[in-house]
Amino acid sequence: MSPDRPTRPDSTAQASLKRRQFILDSAKMACGVGMLGLGLGFYAKQAKALPPLALRPPGAIAEADFVGACIRCGLCVRDCPYNILGLAKPESPVATGTPFFTARALPCEMCEDIPCVKACPTGALDHGLTDISDSRMGLATLVDHETCLNFLGLRCDVCYRVCPVIDKAITLDVIPNTRTGRHAMFLPTVHSDACTGCGKCEKAGVLEEAAIRVLPPKLAKGELSKTYRIGWEEKKAAGHSLIDESKMVDLPDRLPEGMTLPNHYDPGSVVPPVSEAAPSAVPPTPPGMSGSFVPGTPPALGKIGSSPRVPSTPPGLGGAR
Amino acid sequence: MIKVGADAIAEKGWLAAYKWLILRRAAQFGILALFLLGPLAGVWIVKGNLTYSLTLGVLPLTDPYVTLQSLVTGHVPEKMGLIGAGIVLVFYFLVGGRSFCAWVCPINPVTDAAGWIRRRLNIRGGAQLSRATRYWILVTTLLVSVLTGSIAWEWINPVSMLHRGLFFGVGAGWMIVLAVFLFDIFVTKNGWCGRLCPVGAFYSLLGRWSQVRVSATKRTACNDCMDCFEVCPEPQVIKPGLKGGGVRGPVILAANCTNCGRCIDVCSKDVFNFGLRFNNPLENGAQATPQSAAGNK
Numbered sequence: 001m002s003p004d005r006p007t008r009p010d011s012t013a014q015a016s017l018k019r020r021q022f023i024l025d026s027a028k029m030a031c032g033v034g035m036l037g038l039g040l041g042f043y044a045k046q047a048k049a050l051p052p053l054a055l056r057p058p059g060a061i062a063e064a065d066f067v068g069a070c071i072r073c074g075l076c077v078r079d080c081p082y083n084i085l086g087l088a089k090p091e092s093p094v095a096t097g098t099p100f101f102t103a104r105a106l107p108c109e110m111c112e113d114i115p116c117v118k119a120c121p122t123g124a125l126d127h128g129l130t131d132i133s134d135s136r137m138g139l140a141t142l143v144d145h146e147t148c149l150n151f152l153g154l155r156c157d158v159c160y161r162v163c164p165v166i167d168k169a170i171t172l173d174v175i176p177n178t179r180t181g182r183h184a185m186f187l188p189t190v191h192s193d194a195c196t197g198c199g200k201c202e203k204a205g206v207l208e209e210a211a212i213r214v215l216p217p218k219l220a221k222g223e224l225s226k227t228y229r230i231g232w233e234e235k236k237a238a239g240h241s242l243i244d245e246s247k248m249v250d251l252p253d254r255l256p257e258g259m260t261l262p263n264h265y266d267p268g269s270v271v272p273p274v275s276e277a278a279p280s281a282v283p284p285t286p287p288g289m290s291g292s293f294v295p296g297t298p299p300a301l302g303k304i305g306s307s308p309r310v311p312s313t314p315p316g317l318g319g320a321r
Numbered sequence: 322m323i324k325v326g327a328d329a330i331a332e333k334g335w336l337a338a339y340k341w342l343i344l345r346r347a348a349q350f351g352i353l354a355l356f357l358l359g360p361l362a363g364v365w366i367v368k369g370n371l372t373y374s375l376t377l378g379v380l381p382l383t384d385p386y387v388t389l390q391s392l393v394t395g396h397v398p399e400k401m402g403l404i405g406a407g408i409v410l411v412f413y414f415l416v417g418g419r420s421f422c423a424w425v426c427p428i429n430p431v432t433d434a435a436g437w438i439r440r441r442l443n444i445r446g447g448a449q450l451s452r453a454t455r456y457w458i459l460v461t462t463l464l465v466s467v468l469t470g471s472i473a474w475e476w477i478n479p480v481s482m483l484h485r486g487l488f489f490g491v492g493a494g495w496m497i498v499l500a501v502f503l504f505d506i507f508v509t510k511n512g513w514c515g516r517l518c519p520v521g522a523f524y525s526l527l528g529r530w531s532q533v534r535v536s537a538t539k540r541t542a543c544n545d546c547m548d549c550f551e552v553c554p555e556p557q558v559i560k561p562g563l564k565g566g567g568v569r570g571p572v573i574l575a576a577n578c579t580n581c582g583r584c585i586d587v588c589s590k591d592v593f594n595f596g597l598r599f600n601n602p603l604e605n606g607a608q609a610t611p612q613s614a615a616g617n618k
Contacts (some may be wrong), residue, residue: 029457037461044469044476067471068394071387071402072481073373074489078359087485089492096476097485121373121381121402122391 051093052215054100055199057085058108058135059117059125063216070124072097076116082109085116103199103214108137110164110198133165138197138214139221140170140190148211150186153177159188159201159212168194170201188212192221325440325551328589341582348424353487360488371425371484372475373405381405384481385413386523390466390473410527416580418528422514422521423554423581427484431498432514435505436554447509452557452577455522462519479513480520511554515577525576535578535585536596537563537571543592549584559584563592570601 050056050063057076060066076099077085084106088094099116101108110132117125129135140159142148149156150172163170172186190212199214224230235241250268255261329338336343356374358364368375372384383398383405391398398406413421422429438444465473475481479501482494501513514521537543540563549563550556558575565571585593 025451029451029454033454033457033461036458037465040462040473040476041465041469044465044471044473047476048469048471064470065394065396068391068466069396069398071372071384071391071398071472072475072485073369074485075369075373075375077489078365078368087489089486089490089494090482090497091493095471097481097489119375120399121375121383121405122396122398123402124396127399 047093047095050095050100050216052219053102053104053213054088054094055103055108055137055197055214057099057101057116057125058110058114058132058137058196059120059127059129060137061124061126066124067095067098069122070095070098071122073121074099075119075121076125079115079119081111081115082106084108101199103138103197103202104205104210105203107199107203107214108196110135110196133194133196135196135198136217138199139192139217140195140197140199140201140212141215141220142188142190142212143215144211147207147209148188149206150188153179153183153185155186156206157186157188158204158206162200162204164198164200165194165196169196192217325548326587328546328548329587332589333591338586341586345424345581346430349427349430352425353427353484356484356488370481370488371427372481373402375401380408382409384520385410385527386520387472387475387481389523390463390475393463393466394470394472413524413527413531415531416528416533417531417578418524418526419521419577419579420528420531420533421524422518423579426480426514426520427487428480428498428501428518429514431483431502432505432511432554435502436511439506439510440551442506444506447507447512450509450512450516452516452555454516455519458517459519459522459526474519478520480518514579515554521577521579529576530598531576532598533580534596534598535562535573535580535582535593536600537573537592538594538596539590539592540564540566540571542590544590546589548587548589549593552583552587554579554581554583567603570603572596572598572601574598574601 044067048064048067056063056066057080061069072087074087074097077087084101085099086101087097087099090096094100112132114129114132114135117127117129120127145151157172160166160170160172169191171189171191173189174184174186177183177185197214197217201212202210202214205212229242231242250266252269253264253266255264326338332338355367356370358366359368366377372387374382376382381401381404383402385406388398388402388406397403462474477497479494479497483491483498486492486494505512505514509516537559543563549559553559555575555577558573558578561569561575562571562573580595582593582595585591585595
């Protein structure tokens with residue numbers, strides 16, 4: 001309060017009252033709006049998870065980004081010629097107003113011109129998708145081997161036959177039927193490099209509950225560790241083995257006591273040449289193992305009750321023990 | 322209690338006393354009808370809903386507030402979405418952002434009905450809510466959008482929920498609309514549109530410098546009947562223009578004026594009219610100039 005402007009006590013009180021009111025009002029506002037923001041934030045976090053059986057249209061970007069990109073206009077729904085898509089209602093577990101379809105009810109028909117993607121004004125459906133067979137709406141997964149008719153030895157094959165990417169996304173892998181001993185089983189096998197997740201297989205599944213279902217890839221796929229290399233694929237890609245196979249350590253194979261396997265290739269179990277070398281039984285040496293050793297009878301597989309086991313020198317370690 | 326606007330009806334006739342209200346309802350329901358023609362009759366003049374629509378396959382219109390929320394999550398929309406947002410931004414920048422609220426928004430008839438019932442039942446008082454709350458909610462929705470990476474307000478927005486619901490299936494969305502309706506009747510006068518809705522808050526910021534404004538051109542004729550204050554959804558905006566004679570011009574400059582024109586309707590003295598922002602002469606009231614000079618100041 002400035003000295004040259006004497007203020008009457010009641011006006012001071014009034015100012016203080018006003019200040020008090022202002023602070024109270026501001027606090028009320030901050031609390032109320034803060035609560036709203038908190039609630040909205042938690043709700044958004046909760047509702048962001050897409051339920052496993054709801055599938056996004058072709059070209060949909062990752063779900064976490066999708067809810068920030070899709071403005072819920074429904075143009076994809078309108079331009080879907082088969083009326084597959086719908087917008088989620090507030091009570092559904094899918095983010096309110098966003099497009100989805102359920103394969104078991106109506107699967108994607110995989111239009112070649114992909115009108116739903118073209119209609120999207122935001123790029124929540126990625127306009128970079130121009131070939132429908134590149135879309136990954138989900139991944140078909142044979143979730144139940146116990147009820148799949150083909151796994152029971154029958155020839156249902158329905159999922160295989162309706163697949164728009166037949167023989168690429170789903171193949172029938174033939175194995176002997178050990179139950180009958182004389183038939184084959186044709187096991188539907190999904191290949192993730194070709195499956196678009198359209199859901200035709202799930203829709204066509206003849207069981208009460210489909211044994212094959214389109215799931216989000218995150219649920220359907222395992223994932224190798226980033227450092228894991230599959231040897232034969234690396235070898236194919238490089239044109240040669242990535243390791244020096246002459247230095248490869250081969251550990252002895254363990255067989256039941258007293259068992260011998262004629263022609264069994266097991267360099268790790270080789271005992272240093274003793275007496276009865278049987279050259280006729282020696283398998284051809286694999287590449288990279290150029291005859292620096294002579295395979296013989298593995299320990300304990302020779303004569304029963306013979307001398308105590310002598311661990312053999314693994315090839316490549318040059319017997320320096 | 323004398324019915325609000327009774328004087329205007331007696332003086333000008335029923336039609337003139339409801340002119341802008343009728344036009345406004347025609348616009349609101351006309352727009353809904355255009356959107357409904359597609360799903361109901363298969364005539365696709367307009368596709369989509371208020372967040373984005375495509376008219377006749379060429380004219381994109383995008384909700385700029387939704388676009389902004391999407392942008393702050395880090396997503397940049399496709400060309401059509403951006404062009405649509407640009408068109409809507411320019412349009413409301415010129416005609417007044419909150420014209421959207423009065424002339425387009427599907428929640429407006431709902432809250433107008435609530436306000437009408439409130440006046441009819443003479444419900445007074447209720448919870449005190451600052452008219453600035455909406456701006457805080459606006460900021461909060463943008464913050465939540467940034468933090469969650471999703472378009473935050475669209476999780477609960479009654480405006481888009483109702484509008485989308487009418488064409489794509491409303492589901493439980495009607496409960497949110499009902500909640501807004503009851504809130505406006507029983508909790509706070511003009512509670513939703515005037516205090517809480519961040520969509521309106523966004524549009525009011527957008528219309529900060531809009532050209533089309535209501536002007537109290539014949540303010541000297543005002544007989545203090547208070548009918549305009551009674552019907553106005555944002556009554557605080559009227560006073561500077563109407564009562565600021567000698568200090569302020571007659572144009573209602575406050576960004577929260579929704580350009581609904583109800584004040585024009587209910588005034589028996591024809592004080593108000595639509596005009597342009599810059600046609601705002603200080604000492605205009607005395608001679609009660611007709612609106613003809615619009616534009617050339």
